[in-house]
Amino acid sequence: MTVTVTPAPSGRTATGTAVDDADGAATRDARPGTLRALARHRGRLIGAGTALGLLLGAVLLGGGGWPGALAVDVSAPLGRASDWIIDHRDSHPVFLYFLGHVSNLVVVSVRAVYLALLAAGWAGVVAAAGLVAWRVAGVRLALACVVALGGCGLLGMWVPTMQTLALMVVAVAASVLLGGLLGLAAGLSDRMHRVLRPVLDTMQVLPAFAYLLPVVLVFGIGVPAAVLATIVYAAPPMARLTALGLRGADAGVMEASASLGATARQRLLTARLPLARKELLLGVNQSIMMALGMAVIASVIGAGGLGDRVYQALASVDVGAALAAGVPVVLLAVVLDRVTAAAGARIGAPPVPRARLGWAVAVVVAAAVAIAGRLSGRRSWPAAWTVDVAGTVNRAVDWMTAHLYSGVPLVGGTADWAGRFTVWVLNPLRDGLQWLPWWAVLIGVGALALLIGTWRTAATAVLAMGVIGVLGVWTPALDTLSQVLAAVAVTLVLGVALGAAAARSSRLGRVLRPVLDVFQTLPQFVYLIPVVALFGVGRAPAVAAAVVYALPAVVRITAQGVRAVDPAALESARSLGATGRQQLLQVQLPLARPALLLAVNQGVVLVLAVVVIGGLVGGGALGYDAVFGLARGDLATGLVAGAAIVCLGLALDRVTQPTERRELAGKGA
8 A cells, every 4th residue: 555645844754743743742741840850959959069169169279268369459449539529529510519409408307397396395296296196096096105205205315306306207208209209110110110129129138237338428427418328228118018009909990990081190199099008108107117227327427316325325335324215216116106007007997077177176286285385485395304214224234244244153144145155156156157268158158049049149149248258358247147147046046936836826926916016116226225234245245136136027927937837738737646746847837938938038137237236336347347437437448348248138138038940940830
């Protein structure tokens, strides 16, 4: 029987085409399996590559710290740039016609708000704050607001509190405006969203101190630099949450608005923005809290107010004076957070009857109280209504020094604990990191980043660590890294244990919730005060402050991840006779791995922020160079340390940042 073969259009035979198609299909079918196999053996491949890199490095590069031939001395160019800026601030057109006007606008705005607060008098300010809190958050928080401001005056900190509030009013208004505009652009434009997202991601992982150095270089030490640093630091959360709210608008509502013939501007004003009200108010809340934290830290560059009192007291190890200034900061933080959060929770609730009448009554009452205070001649907080707590606190600290610092039977004392932690943990960890060859550190950082993230995150982490070496601050950077690693280890042990316990016990969760709420609202500076009182100065107190600052976030994220575990998985484990401990260790924690990775990432970022300002209490390393470079006016040293802190923050964030591996997971699905 004769078989006729019809040529294929491409010149190949039909049989050949079928074979080629079969081979192609087999190849395509095999590709997902190959990718899944690569993903399954990813850890082994990275481990083998790391071992090979270490072997080649030992053979070709030898040991030792960062080689001097690869370092660049940038202190001289930075010093010359700083001198040029100082010499031309009063003559160069950029300063005369732009930056000078910006600086003057900031000074005039802050001064106007401060004079308005002083003119209203203490009674007018307290009445106005209480009435505003009553209208937006209810009677209970209004009373809390009045008590908090009264506490500021009672501690003798009324004038510094008004200085801090004046700076914050200007900074928050500008940061909300700037962040809102950036968020609006990112929410309405996919291209702008792609451009801004990595920038905002990077800004939110940088320690607060990193923002101080560039503005000091341009504007010098003073209120303008402090306000502008606060604006830049507080704007990213507003931008991110604005974009989130606009991009998450209900598609059905937007389609209905478009079908009615609304223009893009009308859809924005009548649909998108109203639907994003909760996110917008949450952005305002976050900007306020971050602005307060930065306003306190910016006292290092001349912000004044409460932060300056805390800074001066810590510099002289006067714990009583530091506490007297720190308590008003805590009161302001808690009240501002609660009032703005309560206002956000009321969005979507039924409208309050006669709301306009209530606001009119509040304005009239506040004005009447302010006028009465002026007529009585008592605009300043009465000196007779103040309490000196500094002496009492210092006497308590002296007693602790004599009885609790050392020599306590069986347990030792707080100074003994700090000394042992330094000798047994911090020193070996620092010496071990500094002993490692520089190339081994780079390979280790890259391997860890690649194991958790992608090759992009690994390349970014390695490049950031390389820049630290090139800047010539490799040794102090590893000292800072050792403190961060020690603090993160303690934070994770405590945080994961407390988070898992809170997730499994509703009673413990209810007890921890208000404590974590308060701790998460406190500025970073405040955490230094109690650790100095308990442990004195040194690296161990800086690590202790970092642990306390980062612990609430780790506890919350861990608890949320453990609670989110599929109940069906737990039921299956129970049906197989697993105990509670086995369920936790073999089911809940493994399934909560994404949340735990996020907890590690957030813990690292938060710990670094406080370890850096720990330079104020003897933490040393990069924090010391940054803080006292500013204090001495040695901007070259401060800027180099600040750049190294930025790079270390980027490297730590990328090493611990859980990223979906779309290259393998997406293709292998």
